Amino acid sequence: MLRLKSSAEENSIRIQPGSGETHIFLPDSLADDLIVEVQDSKGKHLGPVLVQVATIVEDATDKLRWWSIYREPEHEPVGKLQLCINYLTSSDDNSHHKCGSVAETVAYDLVLEVAMKVQRFQQRNLQLYGSWKWLLIEFASYYGVSDVYTKLRYLSYVMDVATPTADCLGLVHELLMPVAMKGHKKRALSHQENRILGETKDQIKQILSLVFENYKSLDESSFSGIMDVFEPATGLVAPALEPAIKLYMLLHDVLSPEAQTNLCHYFQAAARKRSRRHLAETDEFVTTNNEPNFMDPVAMSIAYQKITCLCRNIKNEILTDIEIHNQHILPTFIDLPNLSASIYSTELCNRLRAFLLACPPPGPSPPVLELVIETADFHRDLASWNISHVKGGVDAKELFHLYIMI
Structure with a gap:
């Protein structure tokens, strides 16, 4: 029984010694091995023969060789086997297709590439259909x-053009689900399949990171899947978020502290990113030397109005997180409103x-009063929304008490 180490056991080829039978193997790399399981005429297992591909390549002229048969686990020599092995290489790049170690899979890859080219496979056009889809199914079944x-080969092409959109992430989940279920069984996947799975997993983690760290900036109508221009939170939940969560749970054991912590970090990074974008609108009013900036009344009024608008935008961010939380899309261990509010409230308070x-308030002018009221409302609303007290967060009385007394 002959097979490559990089292929599954069920792909073993039975050959009768002395019959003159031949078989073509496509090694995964020079590190691959040809494993020959030898049995006697009664079917009794004698032992394996391990033929290293690298050894054959070193002296390709020596085609006919004797190889020792060892009984395991004692590693006792019990006989020898003579093999005639030809090793050929090709300059054709197509013969060394990515992860291709079996002739049938190389041929399948070529058919798949043609189908994708004909049907203009690209970003936002990921589905194969009609006669080409039928042909691929029949080809795979026949060979x-x-x-x-x-599924893994198709998934590898999808990930090369993947976008953080619901249609793409839904397709990735659909393709990965049966593979992931089979992959839980020991040695259920071949070496070739495991390699493709490992490569695509890294790409999937990157796209998930993009989704979670931009979960309020996702845009299904955009070619890239992300808004071209930063906009305040709208209170709507991005369609891509739900399939992204399902994918994350498929790839990780969400009961493990590490997986939970990593997912929380993604959302915290998103909150910090959006907070910085909002704060940038008022950077001009904050001096670096902490000296008072005495503006004219018009400039002072505009500055206070912008800071008041900042408070409203930050409040909308937390309101949107409450909406997302109430959709029950996220795992129960993520309390998104509290997670983000701790960042938003702290950074808003510092600003x-x-x-x-x-820009100290010169007196109780309408713009100043509007900011005082907006800050007090922000403080009150967090409590009414059951947001836990944030140490270092917005406290209207602490911020304005001195100025009110003056």
Whole structure:
């Protein structure tokens, strides 16, 4: 029984010694091995023969060789086997297709590439259909290409052009689900399939990171899947978020502390990113030397109005997180409103404190009063939304008490 180490055991080829039979193997690399399981005439297992591909390549002229048969686990020599091996290489790049170690899978890859080219496979056009889809199914069935391989190979092409959109992530989940289920069984996947799976997993993790760290900037109508221009939170949940969560749960054991912590970090990074974008609108009003900036009344009014608008935008961010939380899309261990509010409230408080130092209120003018009321409402609303107290977060009384007394 002959097979490559990189292929599954069920792909072993039975050859009768002395019959003159031949078989073509396509090694995965020079590190691959040809494993020959030898049995006697009664079917009794004698032992394996291990033929290293690298050894054959070193002296390709020596085609006919004797190889020792060892009984395991004692590693006792019990006989020898003579093999005639030809090793050929090709300069044709197509013969060394990515991860291709079986002739049938190489041929399948070529058919798949043609189908994708004809049907203009690209970003936002990922589905194969009609006669080409039928041909691929029939080809795989006739030549014994495994269902797992066909899904993994298709998935590898999808990931090369993947976007953080619901249609793409839904397709990735659909393709990965049966593979992941089979992959839980020991040695259920061949070496070739495991390699493709490992490569695509890395790409999937990158696209998931993109989704979670931009979960409020996703746009299904955009070619890239992400808004071209930063916009305030709308209160709507991006369609791509739900399939992204399902994918994350498929790839990770969400009961493990590490998986939970990593997912929380993604959303915290998203909150910090959006907070920085909002704060950038008021950077001009905060001086670096902490000296008061005495503006004219018109400029002062505009500055206070912008800071008031900042408070409203940050409040909308937290409201949107509450909406997402109420959709029950996220795992139960993620309390998104509290997770993001701790960041938003702290950074808003730091900006308010720096602004009041740089532009102290000259008196209870309408713009100043509007900011005081907006800040007080923000503080009150967090409590009414059951957001836990944030240490270092917005406290209207602490921020304005001194100025009110003055």
